[in-house]
Each structure stands twice: as structure tokens, then as C-alpha cells.
Amino acid sequence: MxxxxxxxxxxxxxxxxxxxxxxxxxxxxxxxxxxxxxxxxxxxxxxxxxxxxxxxxxxxxxxxxxxxxxxxxxxxxxxxxxxxxxxxxxxxxxxxVDLWPVMADCERGLGRPEKALDMAGAPEVHKLDKAGQVEMRLVAAGARRDMEQLDAAIVTLQSPELASNSVQPWTARLRYAYADALLAAGRDGEAREWFAKAVEADKDGSTDASDRLAEMDGVEFVDALVEVEDQDEQRDVQKDAPEGDGDSLPVEDVEPRDLTTAVDEDVVVVEESDTPEDVADSADVEEGKDSADAEDAEDAEDSEGDVGREADKD
The missing domain is CATH 1.25.40.10 (Tetratricopeptide repeat domain)
Structure with a gap:
């Protein structure tokens, strides 16, 4: 490789x-x-x-x-x-004997929690340093939970290391395991308290205690990056939308259109039931009337001219 x-x-x-x-x-x-x-x-x-x-x-x-x-x-x-x-x-x-706890956890992984408990009680455990002993306690508690012995798992984790206020490399994981066991046993109030204590000790984020605590408090986290991307997408959609004249309103807000239409200097009132053809016919009638009036005036002038010419002859 x-x-x-x-x-x-x-x-x-x-x-x-x-x-x-x-x-x-x-x-x-x-x-x-x-x-x-x-x-x-x-x-x-x-x-x-x-x-x-x-x-x-x-x-x-x-x-x-x-x-x-x-x-x-x-x-x-x-x-x-x-x-x-x-x-x-x-x-x-x-x-x-440093690998004894992780060897016991392998037994758990293989579906043999009883074997892990046997290893937790073996003489090798006494040869472990403090960190190793705490690790062995965590494995033993996990084996108890594998066997559905929740109360025994809680008792297994109760130790001077758990009660200590000093923060050690194992403190966050120990408090987290204890909180999780309490929650599994239905002791929610105590579980919340210990998740909070785990958060205080978890400086490097080795557990998800903060998420578990927020979940218990009903806090929902929003991904800020996703929210920004959604806002950008909305702006793009608005940018791509067809531009109006700047004064247009939503369809539901548009006022009814004035049905009075000006034709030259005259005003023709169009009823809602009128069709475009009706409006055109009305305009034609008006135009025809004007033409007839003009023809009558011409005929009158011609008639007057004829009368004048007849008078001259006489």
C-alpha cells in the first residue's frame, strides 16, 4: 500500500x-x-x-x-x-496485562458476555493501572447490559472514580456510560444530570454527551450551512423569475378592471356581458351615422346650388 x-x-x-x-x-x-x-x-x-x-x-x-x-x-x-x-x-x-480490558471486550463482541465478566474478576485486573481498571469496569458494565442486567450495570459503574470531582482521561467516558445505563433503566432525571457532568469533563469531544443532553431537553440543532444554501437557492429562484413592470400585484390583489373604454372623444360604456364583436358593431353604427349626416349635408348644398342656378335663368 x-x-x-x-x-x-x-x-x-x-x-x-x-x-x-x-x-x-x-x-x-x-x-x-x-x-x-x-x-x-x-x-x-x-x-x-x-x-x-x-x-x-x-x-x-x-x-x-x-x-x-x-x-x-x-x-x-x-x-x-x-x-x-x-x-x-x-x-x-x-x-x-495492559490489553486485558480490550480482550474482554472482544469476548463481548463475540457474544460471550459471561466470559467478559469472568475476566473482570480475574487476578490480572489488580495488576492494571487506574486507567486500565476503569476500562475494565466499563467493559463489565457493558457485559451486564448485554445480559439485560441494567441494575447490576449501574452498580458496577458506581465507584470512587465516578464520584470524584477531578477530571481524568477516563472521566467523560465513565460518566457517559453511567448516564446511558440510568437512561436505559428509565431513570431519566438522574441520566440528564450525569450527561451534563459528562459534558463538563469531555473537553476533546470523545463522547456525544452534548447531543444526548440536548435530545433529552428537546433541543433541535439546525445545520447553519444547509440553511444558508436554502436561502441562496431561494434568491436564485427569485432572480430567475420573469420581471414585471414593477407595479404588478398578485392575482388575488388586482382590482377589477374599469370596463369604461374611451373611443376618440366619445365614451362607450361596455357591459360585462358585451363581447369584443358587440363593441366593434357599436363603433360601426356610430361611424355609419356620421357618414350619413355628412351625405345629407352635401345633398342640401347641391340642392341650394340648383335653386340658385334656376333663379339666374329666370
Whole structure:
């Protein structure tokens, strides 16, 4: 798989770098670069991270850090059986119990919550540091919920770490899990209180506690970007609409049209029932009347002329 040019392999942890020193330098550099890509992609692109982990595993399967990285990549892709096998291999190589909680969670993923609870009560848990013990408590509570033992899950999470006011790396996740368990048990008021406490501790947004709290409060978020796009679209529609004379009104607001129409200096009143043909006929009648009057005047003048000529003869 391609490695970006900005990846040098020096970005990995010093402890991992020391483990890779058992390999030839060129091989160690290649493995290191693939491990960097696993760490870079595991949250946003789990499938891509898994691909790089398989390359690293093919190059150096006897390095514990490589087996651990492969386990986390498989875990991120919900390949729990494969992840559990890699974690077990890494634990055999190092003898460390640090992976015990995530191994127990793999058992949950495989549909074996009872096995996870057994691991939660094993002696290895006492060898974990505080963060590991809190993680193990979270896994045990999850196993209880898998078994529909909601009250037991709530009790499992109740601990000095939960009651503490100090904020640790695990505090937000612990409070969130407790709030979620309370909500599942129908204790909405307490759940809201603990979601609010989770928000206070969640400085890096590792949970969606703020969204859950808003949902409980009936707050609906509007995507500002979508709203702006809708406004722009409306403006475009108005811009493309045909332009009127600037004085036009909506159809329902237009006043009835005046049915009085001027013809020259005379005014012809048109009834609503009149058709255009009726109006034309009326105009023709008026015009014919005017023509007849003109002809009568001419005839009168001719008659007067004839009388005058007869008088001259006499």
C-alpha cells in the first residue's frame, strides 16, 4: 500500500522504535511507516488502517507492537475473533496485562458476555493501572447490559472514580456510560444530570454527551450551512423569475378592471356581458351615422346650388 511522502516512520513511539531495532534498518523503517499509517487512519478510516496493519504484520509478525497494532485495527473493524488472537499473541510476547480490558471486550463482541465478566474478576485486573481498571469496569458494565442486567450495570459503574470531582482521561467516558445505563433503566432525571457532568469533563469531544443532553431537553440543532444554501437557492429562484413592470400585484390583489373604454372623444360604456364583436358593431353604427349626416349635408348644398342656378335663368 502507498505511503505518503510526509510519513518518515520517526513519528512512532520510542518504545515501539526500540522493538523494531531487532529488524534490519530498511525493514524497520518500512514497518514503522505502516504503523504510523495505522495510527493515523484508525479513527477516520478503519478499513485503510486495517490494510496497513496487515502489511506490517506480514513484514514483522514477531514484533509485539506489530501484533498489538494489528489487533486494534481488527477491533476497529469489528473483527473481534482476529483482534482477540492478535492481542493474545502480543500478551504472550510481552507478559503485560495492559490489553486485558480490550480482550474482554472482544469476548463481548463475540457474544460471550459471561466470559467478559469472568475476566473482570480475574487476578490480572489488580495488576492494571487506574486507567486500565476503569476500562475494565466499563467493559463489565457493558457485559451486564448485554445480559439485560441494567441494575447490576449501574452498580458496577458506581465507584470512587465516578464520584470524584477531578477530571481524568477516563472521566467523560465513565460518566457517559453511567448516564446511558440510568437512561436505559428509565431513570431519566438522574441520566440528564450525569450527561451534563459528562459534558463538563469531555473537553476533546470523545463522547456525544452534548447531543444526548440536548435530545433529552428537546433541543433541535439546525445545520447553519444547509440553511444558508436554502436561502441562496431561494434568491436564485427569485432572480430567475420573469420581471414585471414593477407595479404588478398578485392575482388575488388586482382590482377589477374599469370596463369604461374611451373611443376618440366619445365614451362607450361596455357591459360585462358585451363581447369584443358587440363593441366593434357599436363603433360601426356610430361611424355609419356620421357618414350619413355628412351625405345629407352635401345633398342640401347641391340642392341650394340648383335653386340658385334656376333663379339666374329666370
Amino acid at each position: 502507498p505511503i505518503p511522502e510526509d510519513v518518515t516512520g520517526e513519528e512512532i513511539d520510542k518504545d515501539v522504535r526500540q522493538e523494531l531495532q531487532s529488524l534490519p534498518k530498511t525493514l524497520a523503517d518500512d514497518v514503522a511507516k505502516n504503523l504510523v499509517m495505522v495510527a493515523r487512519l484508525i479513527d477516520e478510516d478503519p478499513e485503510g488502517a486495517y490494510g496497513y496493519s496487515r502489511v506490517a504484520l506480514r513484514l514483522a509478525s514477531r514484533v509485539a507492537a506489530v501484533r498489538e497494532a494489528a489487533g486494534f485495527a481488527a477491533y476497529a473493524n469489528q473483527k473481534y475473533s482476529e483482534a482477540l488472537a492478535e492481542f493474545r499473541a502480543a500478551r504472550r510476547m510481552t507478559g503485560s
